Amino acid sequence: MNTPFIEIKNISKAFPGVQALDNVSFSVQPGEIRALVGENGAGKSTLVKILNGNYKKDQGQILIEGKPVVIDNPLVAAKLGISIIFQELNQVDYLSVAENIFAGRLASKGKLIDWNEINLKAAELLHRIHFDIDPKTEVKTLSVAGKQMVEIAKALSYNSKLILMDEPSATLTKNELENLFDIIADLKKKGIAVIYISHRLDEIFSVCETVTVMRDGKVIGTDSVSNFTSDRLVEMMVGREINNTIPKRSSKIGKEVLRVKGLKRRGIDSSVDFYLREGEVLGIAGLVGAGRTETMRALFGVDFIDGGEFWVDGKKVDINTPKDAKKLKIGFLTEDRKVQGLTLDFTVESNIVMANLESIVSKFFISNKKETEVAKKYIDMLNIKTPSTKQKVLNLSGGNQQKVVVAKWLNADSDIIIMDEPTRGIDVGAKLEIYEIINDLVSKNKSIILISSELNEIVGLSDRVMVMKDNRFVSELQKDEISSVNVMKFAF
Amino acid sequence: MEKTKSINMKSILKWCQNNINLVILILMIIIGALMSDAFLSLSNLMNLFRRVAINGIMAIGFTMTLLIGGFDLSIGSTLSMGAVFAVGISNTTGSYVAGIAVALLSGILMGFLNGYMMKLTRGGSGEAFLITMATSFIGTAIALTYCKGLDLYAKNPPQWYRNIGMGEVLGFPVAALIWIILMVIFQLIIKKTKLGRRMILCGANPSSAFLVGVDVGKLKILGFTIAGFLAAISGIILTARTTAGGPNSGAGGDFDAAIASIIGGNSLIGGHGGMIQVFIGTLIYGLITNILNLGGVESAVQYIVKGAVLLLAICLDNLKER
Numbered sequence: 001m002n003t004p005f006i007e008i009k010n011i012s013k014a015f016p017g018v019q020a021l022d023n024v025s026f027s028v029q030p031g032e033i034r035a036l037v038g039e040n041g042a043g044k045s046t047l048v049k050i051l052n053g054n055y056k057k058d059q060g061q062i063l064i065e066g067k068p069v070v071i072d073n074p075l076v077a078a079k080l081g082i083s084i085i086f087q088e089l090n091q092v093d094y095l096s097v098a099e100n101i102f103a104g105r106l107a108s109k110g111k112l113i114d115w116n117e118i119n120l121k122a123a124e125l126l127h128r129i130h131f132d133i134d135p136k137t138e139v140k141t142l143s144v145a146g147k148q149m150v151e152i153a154k155a156l157s158y159n160s161k162l163i164l165m166d167e168p169s170a171t172l173t174k175n176e177l178e179n180l181f182d183i184i185a186d187l188k189k190k191g192i193a194v195i196y197i198s199h200r201l202d203e204i205f206s207v208c209e210t211v212t213v214m215r216d217g218k219v220i221g222t223d224s225v226s227n228f229t230s231d232r233l234v235e236m237m238v239g240r241e242i243n244n245t246i247p248k249r250s251s252k253i254g255k256e257v258l259r260v261k262g263l264k265r266r267g268i269d270s271s272v273d274f275y276l277r278e279g280e281v282l283g284i285a286g287l288v289g290a291g292r293t294e295t296m297r298a299l300f301g302v303d304f305i306d307g308g309e310f311w312v313d314g315k316k317v318d319i320n321t322p323k324d325a326k327k328l329k330i331g332f333l334t335e336d337r338k339v340q341g342l343t344l345d346f347t348v349e350s351n352i353v354m355a356n357l358e359s360i361v362s363k364f365f366i367s368n369k370k371e372t373e374v375a376k377k378y379i380d381m382l383n384i385k386t387p388s389t390k391q392k393v394l395n396l397s398g399g400n401q402q403k404v405v406v407a408k409w410l411n412a413d414s415d416i417i418i419m420d421e422p423t424r425g426i427d428v429g430a431k432l433e434i435y436e437i438i439n440d441l442v443s444k445n446k447s448i449i450l451i452s453s454e455l456n457e458i459v460g461l462s463d464r465v466m467v468m469k470d471n472r473f474v475s476e477l478q479k480d481e482i483s484s485v486n487v488m489k490f491a492f
Numbered sequence: 493m494e495k496t497k498s499i500n501m502k503s504i505l506k507w508c509q510n511n512i513n514l515v516i517l518i519l520m521i522i523i524g525a526l527m528s529d530a531f532l533s534l535s536n537l538m539n540l541f542r543r544v545a546i547n548g549i550m551a552i553g554f555t556m557t558l559l560i561g562g563f564d565l566s567i568g569s570t571l572s573m574g575a576v577f578a579v580g581i582s583n584t585t586g587s588y589v590a591g592i593a594v595a596l597l598s599g600i601l602m603g604f605l606n607g608y609m610m611k612l613t614r615g616g617s618g619e620a621f622l623i624t625m626a627t628s629f630i631g632t633a634i635a636l637t638y639c640k641g642l643d644l645y646a647k648n649p650p651q652w653y654r655n656i657g658m659g660e661v662l663g664f665p666v667a668a669l670i671w672i673i674l675m676v677i678f679q680l681i682i683k684k685t686k687l688g689r690r691m692i693l694c695g696a697n698p699s700s701a702f703l704v705g706v707d708v709g710k711l712k713i714l715g716f717t718i719a720g721f722l723a724a725i726s727g728i729i730l731t732a733r734t735t736a737g738g739p740n741s742g743a744g745g746d747f748d749a750a751i752a753s754i755i756g757g758n759s760l761i762g763g764h765g766g767m768i769q770v771f772i773g774t775l776i777y778g779l780i781t782n783i784l785n786l787g788g789v790e791s792a793v794q795y796i797v798k799g800a801v802l803l804l805a806i807c808l809d810n811l812k813e814r
Binding site for chain 1: 690
């Protein structure tokens, strides 16, 4: 066997409360196209950040072409021939394509920047990936696919031998995706290895040669793609039969609790209508960027709206700020719990009581005893794993952090809870617990609006699904019509 | 045995790291006691309290603006404004009550202006710097215009007015008593009321605060208004002590308050801190001045030391575990 370009040996990395990587080992040959798959929280992005020098590994070794290396910052990674194309592209929108490619190492003639040389070299790099645009174009005018091409050109400019692509397809159209596949095949011919991270199994089967599956920070297996079926892949990722992941419940759906009519977000031409019933889970499906989160933010009074009427429990109401929404017993688990949902360096208890300080006041003053009692109640109810109510939320695992956010809104007496990607970035076991909490809440006559990019959640948890595309609801599926196929048919 | 010892050393070191401000205070007291026998006498301590009271009250206001996620560099100019109004209005109307009222009102208005600008810009620390820099010029200029550039001297101030600055209750200075009462009140507000909780949340995480229904803009206005109000109180106490007020009465007062607040352990990150830190920091700052005076260091040179202390305090803030 040849010397692999990169060999990762027994890498471990722990964050407070979670073992993000546990003894991870695998290697990639020059020119190999490797898929790296795993659920959210499996450790893929931690691994990427270690390879890029953003994080320090706790233990383990990285060998490049057989030689041990220390990658302590992104520049070192680039010099070793590792380039990473992140999902969120780090580009300067107002600079030209050429400037972005050569950012930080512009060629110069004496003291002056040699623009001719830079633009010439950039044009040549772009030509190598058949993306012949004027290097003087401002990056902000490019599509996402175009920006990715610029990143690939940048990787080539470093003479990279390994390019990691983190969910490159998330926002690409079908044609753009095919073009990307052509380029990946081209890179392979040049002996450049690619690690391709994606959630879309069909892409993995059409472009990758080998697959490494990760779960809960461990490598579950590496094998040639031809030895996999998508069922087996999913099973390895999830760790059990996929059908069993979401616990069943018998729904008891009651009267209408929320009606939204003509909700028009600022700057968007279209408007949306929907309703929600007592004890119901309404799934909102759609691709990233379809406008699901934004619609819910508008409903909750976070963003400005240009129009819209709301009824809660049959009464017409105004919702202008989150304060209004909270008074109407609506709660909102935001998609980024670490920024908007929680104050990370505050204690578990102070986060739980935050949305309803009245609940811990006795005779005008805040009672610390009451605060602890309230927190304990929810810690028991939701099975939040924390050494004490005074622990900083920062030190909890993602799943337990999410449960703290749920507790916050339950303590605020919310009857309608909007959950935006409630299981993002939490491990499989905690996901199951969140599903159980959702089932438990609706059995107690709470109503839930569930936004999720994980299809099996939408299909398995919802009583009704509305599919969003380009800021509109394009389809409404009743219980017996809900299936992955039906949802995806409308979402794309 | 060896092992338990090393663990003890470690935990002591950790305690010192997290309570570095208290450690500094104790060190200062030890240094002071070594430099002069009179240092630990009751009269010297009472003197210390009398001298630090005004800076202590300013530091309360500064800390409140830190807590809600900003800071106020205009409180020195607000102090000057309060001082010239307190003396000037009292002299022209003959009523010291009127003088005090106008001084307090000027402080409240200045603080409100700062807070309203913070609300308008949805500002954080960066905006706070520029906004309060601008209003500090306005405040100083108003004071200058009102007193025509001259120090104003109080005409026949009544005894009760003088007592605010010079009086004692059971041997304890009135001004320091006001400082301590204010610290108790604000500590209660911060730790024990819904309002305080909301202010802290708003400083630590404004977007989360907004999502749980907290009116972030209103709390910013409130925080800065408190700072302005307390600066005006400081101005009044100063004129009661010196029977004079001038356009430069408060010059550097914001700087002093910032040093006291931060060296006491209040964090530059909003939402962390309180009045115990103000108490410790104000005393440290007072002792530094005290020791430098005992050592005969001239006042210009003292500011070199004080500036260095502020830089040190900012570094120490980063050392702590969070």
